[in-house]
Amino acid sequence: MSGYTLAELSRLLRERAISSTEIVKSCLERAERHNGALNCFISLFPEHALEQAKAADSIIAAGKAGPLTGIPVAHKDIFCTAGFKTSCASKMLDSFIAPYQATAMAKLDAAGTVMIGKTNMDEFAMGSSNENSFYGPVSNPWDTERVPGGSSGGSACAVSARIVPAATATDTGGSIRQPAALCGVTGLKPTYGRVSRYGMIAYASSLDQGGPIAQTAQDAAMLLGSMSGFDPKDATSADVRVDNYLDALNNDIRGLKIGVPREYFTPELEQPISDAVTAALSLLEQAGASVIDVELPHTDLSIPVYYVIASAECSSNLSRYDGVRFGHRCPEPKDINDLFCRSRGEGFGDEVKRRIMIGTYVLSEGYYDAYYLKAQRLRRVLRDEFRAALDLVDVIVTPTSPTTAFPLGSRIGDPVSMYLSDIFTVSVNLAGLPAISIPAGFSAGLPIGMQIIGNYFQEARLLNVAHQYQQMTDWHKRIPGGWQL
Amino acid sequence: MPIKKTQVREIAWLARLAIEDEAMAGYAKDMADILALVEQMQAVDTSAVEPLAHPLEIAAQLRPDSVNEENRREDFQQTAPQTRDGFYIVPRFVE
Structure with a gap:
């Protein structure tokens, strides 16, 4: 079966x-x-x-x-x-x-x-x-x-x-x-x-x-x-x-009409992935599609913008886990703040704590404008670049990830290198657009994904x-x- | 931008997160690395751009002011760590 x-x-x-x-x-x-x-x-x-x-x-x-x-x-x-x-x-x-x-x-x-x-x-x-x-x-x-x-x-x-x-x-x-x-x-x-x-x-x-x-x-x-x-x-x-x-x-x-943003074909992109996407584009051209260059010039800022906005929202959303109404409660709390702090300290793993703390930091007095508002302004810039590109083409085709599957343990000690795995995907969420990843080849026995991004509500x-x-x-x-x- | 352990302690307190002393240096380093990445945003002049809070810029939807949920206090309190007589129990904080 x-x-x-x-x-x-x-x-x-x-x-x-x-x-x-x-x-x-x-x-x-x-x-x-x-x-x-x-x-x-x-x-x-x-x-x-x-x-x-x-x-x-x-x-x-x-x-x-x-x-x-x-x-x-x-x-x-x-x-x-x-x-x-x-x-x-x-x-x-x-x-x-x-x-x-x-x-x-x-x-x-x-x-x-x-x-x-x-x-x-x-x-x-x-x-x-x-x-x-x-x-x-x-x-x-x-x-x-x-x-x-x-x-x-x-x-x-x-x-x-x-x-x-x-x-x-x-x-x-x-x-x-x-x-x-x-x-x-x-x-x-x-x-x-x-x-x-x-x-x-x-x-x-x-x-x-x-x-x-x-x-x-x-x-x-x-x-x-x-x-x-x-x-x-x-x-x-x-x-x-x-x-x-x-x-x-x-x-x-x-x-x-397929748009291809050259900004996505960076030196960090593994060559076999670049080759696979290029081959897929040729195949789509043979089927009658046309391929043109589009510009998404601020793509490199999507990771910083994402980690400010996502961390800010997570620090707020995850405040609900307080050890009172549901979820983990620490043993023998000595007062109410000890209950909150230890329940959350014990209940959350390292990455969740890191993001809550980054979010708390960027939302705190004196930093809000420099980080959170700045990220929201750049979010508009990124979204408008997608809108302009999608005025010219029906879909945008890119690699989904700059690398194929990496070894367990190889990036877990370095949050920033882990975050960069998402360089080709996060801007789509910031813009709110739909996108699909499909298999498009193999490199050394590991699958390669190709991303197709479309306009709002154009999942069909x-x-x-x-x-x-x-x-x-x-x-x-x-x-x-x-x-x- | 270096982050001091005292800053990590302050942020952890604001976020109500108990962090072990031994872990402070690691969080300080990770936060400094992440904030250095975030700093790249400052390279672009955005003074003429309005902030975008939400991708669809939709307005809140109104609904008729009518009852559409039943009271399920017992169900919801079944997942609570400690309750008594329908109340959530926490350590005494008002004398």
Whole structure:
């Protein structure tokens, strides 16, 4: 049962060639067999999953199935799942059982998907390697000595190893696209406001956005269609019509205008990645697209701007973890401040503490204008550069990450070098645009990701271009060995 | 820009984070490195640019002023470290 795409499983289920119970059992077996080596799951819910599968099988038998009925998925452990542990990979929430359901989860439940378990991640989604988890690092299925990327490393790993056909994830500065690139899978960060943030544990609220990780653009389109939509429970949810993403997949890309920003082809970009993206662009040109240069001159400032804004927002958002209403409480507090300080000091890991402190610093009196307001001004500059470029072209194509998967432990001692892994992804979050990462080649046996950035709410166009590319290539069909049994 | 251990202590206090003394030097170094990276922003003149707080610049949405949630105090307090008679219990801080 391993290795089928979501679309193929959906067809087999509706043809009654297989049952949801059989698919889910097979997923659970692989998850249990390989989690010791990969560590991509924080929790597995076999009983619940088999109950959901049984219910899905009755719906299918009654002829009332939708395209996602009975499809197993894994959810990033950042989404609140009512009645189930929701840890955000933090000691702070190690014993937290969510009392309510995130909107994105409720929508996927309503569509008939089956929750296999919750995936590992960087603590509170802060990290680019999945090494900042209270539950230990996740391994890359292509080379277990290397990182899967982060922060949605568990979701990307589980899809890459074909343990599940698809998974949910979130992206604040690249956390869907960078792990998708490093694990050789397809990951879509929708436009800010496309997928409800209700019940998605907050890191940096003006940047956070949920989306799918899957094997193909078609599978991502199926999931996105179900996850998206206006939600009155999220004040920043966009009241914009959800397109039929599947209908657009087969649109002809003749005449498509692709912009390529030369600023992304830096000396730090590994040559095989540059070559792979160049080859992909030639292929798209052969299919009738035209490629022109666009300018995004302040790209190099996106990392400093991001780390000011994201840290400022996180220092505010994470003040809710006080050891009083939920989450970790320190033993025997001697007074109220000791309760706050020790509960937070014990409950948060190093990277979370670093970002809270940076955020506290840049928001403090005397520094606010120089750091926070300055970053917000540059955020407008970066957004306006994207707008100007997207006035000239339909999509922008770039590498997703400057390197392929790096060795575990190689950057964890140097936060700044870790932050630079996100150089090609963070500006998209600052601008609020949608972007997808798809497999575009290999370097020394490790996957290469290509990023396609589109205009606001043009996910259908991104999925269309990605799907057309996947019709001409088989990078997305390559599977790391050893995990399918 | 070097960050002193006393500054780390002050920031940690503002953020209500207990940091072990042995860890102070490490945080000071990391913060100095991160702030040096952030300093690159000052190279661009942005005096004529308005700050952008939110990518979509959307206005807050209003909803009818009607009850749409039930009281679930017991559910929500089940995840609390310590409660009594419906209250959250913390160390006494008012004598």
